[in-house]
Amino acid sequence: MSFLGRGPGNATNGGINMDKIDMALTELDTVTDFFNRMVQSCHSKCINARYAEAELNKGESVCIDRCVAKFNDVQKKVGEKLQSRTAANAGAAPGGFGAL
Amino acid sequence: MSFLGRGPGNATNGGINMDKIDMALTELDTVTDFFNRMVQSCHSKCINARYAEAELNKGESVCIDRCVAKFNDVQKKVGEKLQSRTAANAGAAPGGFGAL
Amino acid sequence: MSFLGRGPGNATNGGINMDKIDMALTELDTVTDFFNRMVQSCHSKCINARYAEAELNKGESVCIDRCVAKFNDVQKKVGEKLQSRTAANAGAAPGGFGAL
Amino acid sequence: MDFSSFTSAEQAHMTKIIEKRQMTDFLKMYANLTEKCFNACCNDFTSKALSSKEDQCILNCTEKFIKHSERVGARFAEANADIQAAAQQQQS
Amino acid sequence: MDFSSFTSAEQAHMTKIIEKRQMTDFLKMYANLTEKCFNACCNDFTSKALSSKEDQCILNCTEKFIKHSERVGARFAEANADIQAAAQQQQS
Amino acid sequence: MDFSSFTSAEQAHMTKIIEKRQMTDFLKMYANLTEKCFNACCNDFTSKALSSKEDQCILNCTEKFIKHSERVGARFAEANADIQAAAQQQQS
Numbered sequence: 001m002s003f004l005g006r007g008p009g010n011a012t013n014g015g016i017n018m019d020k021i022d023m024a025l026t027e028l029d030t031v032t033d034f035f036n037r038m039v040q041s042c043h044s045k046c047i048n049a050r051y052a053e054a055e056l057n058k059g060e061s062v063c064i065d066r067c068v069a070k071f072n073d074v075q076k077k078v079g080e081k082l083q084s085r086t087a088a089n090a091g092a093a094p095g096g097f098g099a100l
Numbered sequence: 101m102s103f104l105g106r107g108p109g110n111a112t113n114g115g116i117n118m119d120k121i122d123m124a125l126t127e128l129d130t131v132t133d134f135f136n137r138m139v140q141s142c143h144s145k146c147i148n149a150r151y152a153e154a155e156l157n158k159g160e161s162v163c164i165d166r167c168v169a170k171f172n173d174v175q176k177k178v179g180e181k182l183q184s185r186t187a188a189n190a191g192a193a194p195g196g197f198g199a200l
Numbered sequence: 201m202s203f204l205g206r207g208p209g210n211a212t213n214g215g216i217n218m219d220k221i222d223m224a225l226t227e228l229d230t231v232t233d234f235f236n237r238m239v240q241s242c243h244s245k246c247i248n249a250r251y252a253e254a255e256l257n258k259g260e261s262v263c264i265d266r267c268v269a270k271f272n273d274v275q276k277k278v279g280e281k282l283q284s285r286t287a288a289n290a291g292a293a294p295g296g297f298g299a300l
Numbered sequence: 301m302d303f304s305s306f307t308s309a310e311q312a313h314m315t316k317i318i319e320k321r322q323m324t325d326f327l328k329m330y331a332n333l334t335e336k337c338f339n340a341c342c343n344d345f346t347s348k349a350l351s352s353k354e355d356q357c358i359l360n361c362t363e364k365f366i367k368h369s370e371r372v373g374a375r376f377a378e379a380n381a382d383i384q385a386a387a388q389q390q391q392s
Numbered sequence: 393m394d395f396s397s398f399t400s401a402e403q404a405h406m407t408k409i410i411e412k413r414q415m416t417d418f419l420k421m422y423a424n425l426t427e428k429c430f431n432a433c434c435n436d437f438t439s440k441a442l443s444s445k446e447d448q449c450i451l452n453c454t455e456k457f458i459k460h461s462e463r464v465g466a467r468f469a470e471a472n473a474d475i476q477a478a479a480q481q482q483q484s
Numbered sequence: 485m486d487f488s489s490f491t492s493a494e495q496a497h498m499t500k501i502i503e504k505r506q507m508t509d510f511l512k513m514y515a516n517l518t519e520k521c522f523n524a525c526c527n528d529f530t531s532k533a534l535s536s537k538e539d540q541c542i543l544n545c546t547e548k549f550i551k552h553s554e555r556v557g558a559r560f561a562e563a564n565a566d567i568q569a570a571a572q573q574q575q576s
Contacts, residue, residue: 026508050449066529068464072468115307116313124306128318145434145435154359171426174429181455185458228502251545254544256548
């Protein structure tokens with residue numbers, strides 16, 4: 001998106017390397033997107049939708065902790081699978097997906 | 101997003117205050133997002149999914165009117181709750197969320 | 201979005217017509233959005249969510265082919281309907297929605 | 301929104317952005333409507349052609365969604381007008 | 393994220409962008425929470441006023457969602473810290 | 485899309501944007517796939533470790549989703565080719 005805004009050629013602007021900024025923002029957006037999906041998924045897995053009280057009860061709290069651990073594992077597994085597929089297709093594997 | 105595109109320092113561009121434009125766009129995006137969610141929610145609450153006819157029937161029309169009123173109330177309540185929480189955390193309360 | 205980033209007046213930047221780029225990107229985004237929704241819809245219509253095996257079975261494969269055909273038809277029908285409505289409202293019809 | 305503090309250059313710029321937004325919003329609504337009506341109306345994949353029943357369902361779904369959006373929009377605008385009238389009342 | 397390779401001008405620019413993101417993320421969370429709690433709590437449209445039961449449900453839903461997000465955030469941060477510690481262990 | 489009216493500078497610029505889009509699209513697909521397979525496969529939270537059954541489900545879900553996307557993509561491309569052939573037929 002920012003490539004467009006800037007027009008070509010001025011990757012450096014006032015001593016700022018815009019490509020570096022771009023990459024950092026892509027990383028930030030990716031982690032944010034991943035985190036938001038984890039919040040949504042664990043909410044629908046763990047939180048009782050009747051909302052009889054405002055506090056997390058014991059069962060919900062334990063469920064959240066396990067849900068985060070599992071979601072992280074799934075993210076890693078899916079990343080490895082995508083990586084091995086990409087490697088098989090393209091011949092060479094890029095840097096790991098396991099850790100964001 | 102536009103901060104990125106512009107690079108730093110040129111908040112004024114051809115007599116246009118870009119920060120003012122930015123803020124107006126954030127406001128526009130927020131109202132649009134809110135409205136779209138209201139359309140989706142009231143659609144799933146009020147509209148029969150069999151689609152036997154093209155017109156809104158009496159029951160659906162009345163439901164929509166009430167749904168919009170309730171959705172607005174919920175938006176206000178959630179905003180007040182977020183505000184009181186933020187105020188409790190940060191010490192001071194920012195300008196109201198009640199009206200977008 | 202890119203209008204904002206650029207500021208006014210410089211629709212041509214280094215020999216590049218930014219409005220042309222903008223339009224091409226809008227088209228690309230529209231096709232991508234449409235395709236992603238087709239993937240999601242046909243996945244929930246055709247793929248068994250138990251995931252007992254990694255391969256598409258015969259039934260799923262045939263379902264996908266028909267699902268894509270139907271989804272395309274629906275896109276066309278909805279486009280025609282929107283167009284006839286817009287035409288009725290505005291007096292004149294813009295270029296077709298049928299093919300993206 | 302209140303644009304009274306905008307210069308005419310700012311208003312012209314804003315108008316250009318809003319026009320572009322209206323086009324992309326329309327395209328998003330079109331894609332969303334396609335998905336929604338497809339999901340509601342198409343459940344039989346023994347054939348690749350739309351049945352006449354599905355066809356009618358798609359037309360009704362599209363028409364009804366637009367009327368629904370228009371009604372929500374009208375009520376939403378009224379509610380906002382009420383809020384602003386109340387705010388002005390308070391100020392005077 | 394690791395900003396150690398950033399110049400001070402780059403860090404200042406990045407901070408400004410992140411501050412803007414935090415505001416838009418907050419507004420998105422607010423809209424999302426409104427939608428989620430409305431959908432969970434409001435199922436009776438025989439009246440346009442929120443019932444006291446719906447009202448209480450909305451308050452609980454909002455409070456609980458925030459606590460849920462905070463707990464997920466805390467566990468997520470711990471898991472990331474573990475990953476980075478393991479990565480550093482491996483390098484030394 | 486038809487880029488024949490683009491200058492070479494415009495084509496180069498467009499290519500750069502599309503490459504960036506491909507990366508962000510891939511990352512979004514990755515996050516979406518994680519969410520979808522987690523929701524489909526993980527329903528037991530009496531333990532924090534993935535069971536061997538869940539593990540297999542995740543692998544199958546990922547593989548199957550990719551094959552599904554590829555098949556949809558192939559049919560979609562064929563349909564678009566048909567539309568363009570028909571349009572050219574009409575013009576000549």
